[in-house]
Amino acid sequence: MKNRYAVFGHPIKHSKSPLIHHAFAEQTGQTLSYEAQDVPAEQFETAVKDFFNQGGKGLNCTIPLKELAWQYADILSPRAQAAKAVNTLALQEDGMIFGDNTDGIGLVRDLTINHNIQLEDSRILILGAGGACRGIIRPLLDHKPQTLSIANRTASKAVTLAEEFSGLIAIKGCSFDELTDRQFDLIINATAASLSNDLPQLPSGLLADNGSCYDLAYANEPTPFVHWGKINNAIKSLDGLGMLVEQAAEAFFIWRGIRPETQPVIAMLRNAHAVT
Incomplete structure (x- = not known):
């Protein structure tokens, strides 16, 4: 799929990011795929290169990869520079990788x-x-x-x-x-x-x-x-559940140029908590 996104982390099994971003995509009428991949730190650079070489458009990075993502990015936002950590990577039109921290x-x-x-x-x-x-x-x-x-x-x-x-x-x-x-x-x-x-x-x-x-x-x-x-x-x-959804919404905006409504997604996750 052309519009391919993912979250890298280790461990990553219980990540809510795919659920959140698929909800954002449905809400805003965007067609994309978003998956979670278990990527240990020692495999990070190879995994990121493979992802973007195979048509990936954007990545979220969580523990323990945020500092490695900060080092990997070609361009850093001011807030990523201050944080010395990156949780969002985005492929630019010129092939450069932009790094931001939306936490x-x-x-x-x-x-x-x-x-x-x-x-x-x-x-x-x-x-x-x-x-x-x-x-x-x-x-x-x-x-x-x-x-x-x-x-x-x-x-x-x-x-x-x-x-x-x-x-x-x-x-x-x-x-x-x-x-x-x-x-x-x-x-x-x-x-x-x-x-x-x-x-x-x-x-x-x-x-x-x-x-x-x-x-x-x-x-x-x-x-x-x-x-x-x-x-x-x-x-x-x-x-921090609301923060999780809000930082994901900022990443979605960086990738897609559309800011999704967060309240329905927060409510969906709260309801899921209530029945688990």
Whole structure:
């Protein structure tokens, strides 16, 4: 098929991306194929070359391939340059491969459009200083929060990351232990803790009145961080399913030039969760 797309990752078996993109295609009247391929890191470069040589038009890349995709792309968007990771590759008319990172804009759209959470002049805390954190910092800063803090088990990693993005607003890196006597309007979990049904030790009183919590991870059941948010009186405590759909919609727009409606697809996936 001429309009061929795919997601590469390892593991990839449980990816919802094919379901999401086929729903987008049906909604917008686009004819395309989209499949999931299990691609270990050591096979990434060969697999990408084969995909595009065989007529592929665009790729999504997930764990553990985003940094490799960043290195592979011929052209990088500003947000991909800042993230040092790429989750969307697109074949250009001149044969060059364009790389973008749609994770951060997906998060911001889910927060602001789907859930009416204000980022401007807010106090934001990101838990974790790995690749997931790096991918969302610039789009969050674009919305001019009052402060942005990054907390990590290894404080030096958070401090280094904060210094890299400093200059626009007050951005600080620290350890989890240094979060006492501080409050935040929005706390985002960018650690892998939810995937192992775990949670960093967080002090009480961390969430401000009318504050919200957001876990980049998602699962059929509420994640430990979503539970933490509810216990700590978050006005909204959300998982990352909406972000998943919103980042996919941005990739679809990059490939096809059409922006699909995300709400029906989010609702479809929520309903599927409810019956599984």
